[in-house]
Amino acid sequence: MHELQTPRKTALQVSSPIVSQPFTKITSSTNPAVKMLKSLHRKKVRGETGLFMAEGGRLVHQGIDGGWQADYIAITAEGAGRPHIRDLAERARTAGAKVLEVPERILSQITGKDNPGGIAAAFQQRQQSLDELKSGKNSLWLALYEVRDPGNLGTILRTADCAAASGIILLGNCCDPFSIEAVRASMGAVFDIPFASSDFDTFNSWRQSRSARLVAASVNGTQPHDRIAYGNQVAILMGNEQAGLSEQVEAACDHLALIPMRENADSLNLAQATALMTYEAWRSQGYPGASTNS
Ligand code: SAM
Numbered sequence: 001m002h003e004l005q006t007p008r009k010t011a012l013q014v015s016s017p018i019v020s021q022p023f024t025k026i027t028s029s030t031n032p033a034v035k036m037l038k039s040l041h042r043k044k045v046r047g048e049t050g051l052f053m054a055e056g057g058r059l060v061h062q063g064i065d066g067g068w069q070a071d072y073i074a075i076t077a078e079g080a081g082r083p084h085i086r087d088l089a090e091r092a093r094t095a096g097a098k099v100l101e102v103p104e105r106i107l108s109q110i111t112g113k114d115n116p117g118g119i120a121a122a123f124q125q126r127q128q129s130l131d132e133l134k135s136g137k138n139s140l141w142l143a144l145y146e147v148r149d150p151g152n153l154g155t156i157l158r159t160a161d162c163a164a165a166s167g168i169i170l171l172g173n174c175c176d177p178f179s180i181e182a183v184r185a186s187m188g189a190v191f192d193i194p195f196a197s198s199d200f201d202t203f204n205s206w207r208q209s210r211s212a213r214l215v216a217a218s219v220n221g222t223q224p225h226d227r228i229a230y231g232n233q234v235a236i237l238m239g240n241e242q243a244g245l246s247e248q249v250e251a252a253c254d255h256l257a258l259i260p261m262r263e264n265a266d267s268l269n270l271a272q273a274t275a276l277m278t279y280e281a282w283r284s285q286g287y288p289g290a291s292t293n294s
Contacts, residue, residue, distance in 0.1 A: 020086075020090055022101075023075060023080060023089065023093075023099040023100065023101040024098070024099065024100050024101065025100075025101045025102075026100050026101065026102050026106070027102070027103060027106075029105075029106050029109055031100075033072065033098065033100060034074075034100070034102065034106055034109075034110065036049070037053065037072060037074060037110045037120075037122055038109055038110050040052060040053045040110075040122060040180075041053075041112060041179075041180065043176050043179065046125070046176065046178055046179075050124055050125050051071060051072075051122040051123065051124060051125065052122065052123055052125055052178035052179075052180075052183065053110065053111065053120055053121070053122055053123075053180050053183070054120065054121050054123060054180075054183050054188075054190075055110075055111040055113060055116050055117060055119070055120040055121075055180070055184070056116065056117035056118075056119065056120070057079075057082075057084060057085050057088065057117055057118065057119055058117075058187075058188065059121075059183065059184075059187075059188050059191075060073070060088050060092075060119050060120070060121045061084075061088055062188035062191045062192075063121060063123050063188075063191050064088055064091055064092055064095075064121075066191040066192065068123045068124065068126065068191055069095065069096070069123065069124040070092040070095070070097040070121040070122065070123050070124075071096075071097055071098065071122050071123070071124060072097060072098050072099075072100065072121065072122040073088070073089045073092045073093070073097050073098070073099045073100070073119065073120070073121050073122075074100050074102050074106070074107055074110055074119070074120045074121075075089050075099060075100070075101055075102070075107075075118065075119045076101070076102065076103065076104050076107050076118050076119075077101060077103075078104070078118055079117075079118025079119045080101060080118075082118060085118050085119050088119060089119065092121065097121070104116075107119075107120060111180065112180060125178050127195060127196060127197065128167070128194050128195065128196045129196055130169065130196050130198055130202065130203065130206045131206075132194075132196070133166065133167040133169075133194055133196055134166065134167075134194075135166065135210055135233065136166065136288075137232065137288070138232045138233075138285045138286075138288040138289075139166040139210070139212065139232070139233045139234070140163065140164070140165045140166055140234055140236070140278070140281055140282055140285065141165065141166055141167055141168075141169060141207070141212065141234070141235040141236070142156065142160050142165055142167075142168045142169070142235075142236050142238070142274065142278060143168075143169040143171055143203060143207075143214075143235050143236065143237045143238070144156065144168065144169070144170055144171060144174060144238050144274075145171045145172060145200070145237060145238065145239050145240055145245055145249065146171065146172040146173055146174055146239075146240040146243075147170070147174050147175060147238070147240065147241070147270065148174070148175050148240065148241055148242075149175065149241055149270070150175045150176070150179045150181035150182035150185065151181055151182070151185045151271075152185075152241065152269070152270045152271045153174070153175055153177055153182045153185070153186075154177075154181065154182040154183065154184060154185025154186040154187075154189075154190070155185050155186075155271040156168070156238075156270075156271050156274045156275075157177065157182070157185075157186040157189040157190055157193055157195075158185065158186050158187050158189045159271070159274060159275045159278055160189070160193050160278060161186075161189035161192050161193045162189075163278045163279060163282045164282070164288065164289035164290065165193065165278065165282075166194075167193065167194040167195055167196065168193060168194075168195040168196075169195065169196050169197070169198055169203055169235070170195060170196070170197045170198070171197075171198060171199065171200050171203055171237075172199065172200065174197070177190060177195060178190070200249055200252075203235075204252055207235045210233055211233050212231075212233040212234055212235045213229075213230065213231045213233065213234045213235070213254045213255070214234075214235050214237060214252065214253045214254050214255075215228055215230060215234060215235070215236050215237065215253065215254060215255045215256075215257055215277075215281070216236075216237040216238075216239070216245055216249070216250055216253040216255070216256050216257065217236065217237065217238050217239070217257050217258075217259065217273055217274070217277045218239060218244060218245055218250060218256050218257070218258065219244060219258065219261075219266075219267050220244075220250065220256060220258075221256040221257045221258025221259075222255075222256050222258070223255055223256065223257055223258065224257070224258060224259075224260055225257040225258060225259045225260075225276065225277055225280050226280050228255050228257050228280075228284075229255075229284075230280075230281040230284045230285065232285060234281055234285075236274075236277050236278060236281055237249070237253060238270060238273065238274050238277070239270075240270075241270050244267075257277065259273055259276050259277070
């Protein structure tokens with residue numbers, strides 16, 4: 001009987017580079033996995049699967065680096081030929097993702113974009129409860145009341161992330177932060193800024209329990225937004241694009257801030273008003289967490 005021996009490595013084996021396994025090639029847009037990825041455009045399917053899409057090397061990189069679980073990667077042959085895109089797909093595969101190599105036209109169908117950037121990923125959604133949101137010595141929360149436009153929501157996530165906000169609270173019937181439009185507009189901030197959903201009354205009790213002032217931005221504001229004592233613990237409340245805030249909600253706030261406008265001007269765009277409010281509150285706190293580049 002021959003004894004099993006550990007084969008000795010040849011010089012060729014020692015010096016040859018690691019050759020990765022090919023990805024599963026799919027060319028039909030009726031493949032079940034491709035159909036599921038395409039249907040992630042629908043909120044109902046995102047709700048059922050708990051997945052959402054992010055497209056392009058930058059966003060996929062941010063998700064994977066942030067430890068978000070990718071269940072599927074779709075990559076084009078051209079993308080697989082680019083080392084950093086291929087490396088992302090390899091890392092996701094090691095972490096359990098199915099990697100599908102698809103033609104450009106199928107990646108475009110999955111992402112809804114003509115130029116999808118060689119790679120897209122379906123990540124598992126994550127959302128925190130109000131109690132999981134962390135407070136610090138300075139906390140700056142952004143509460144959005146029934147925001148409906150995913151482009152606005154994504155832009156606000158991006159602003160909140162830049163201004164080192166502690167988190168976003170989505171109040172009432174808001175649009176989905178995991179829609180591809182919101183993810184795209186957030187430029188990846190969706191992976192970095194914590195957020196939770198709530199009704200207004202629960203949120204109001206929560207912010208009181210954290211001793212946070214509630215400052216609403218409103219076209220009915222009674223104080224200019226740059227004269228308000230925001231304090232170290234503050235929640236900024238922004239209204240819906242059409243209806244603003246209800247009287248009842250405004251009555252529950254500590255301050256109603258008005259961003260000055262010329263006489264008879266209607267209102268600012270929600271995302272722009274949020275940026276002005278957020279930066280004013282952050283400035284009043286002394287820009288904690290800001291990079292000085294010095
Ligand atoms: N017609 C709506 C209203 O009566 O409030 C306008 C809504 S505005 C497009 C969306 C949100 O942006 C407002 O609810 C408010 O939170 C904020 N906003 C816009 N312009 C503002 C301003 N000049 N001062 C304070 N907040 C403003």
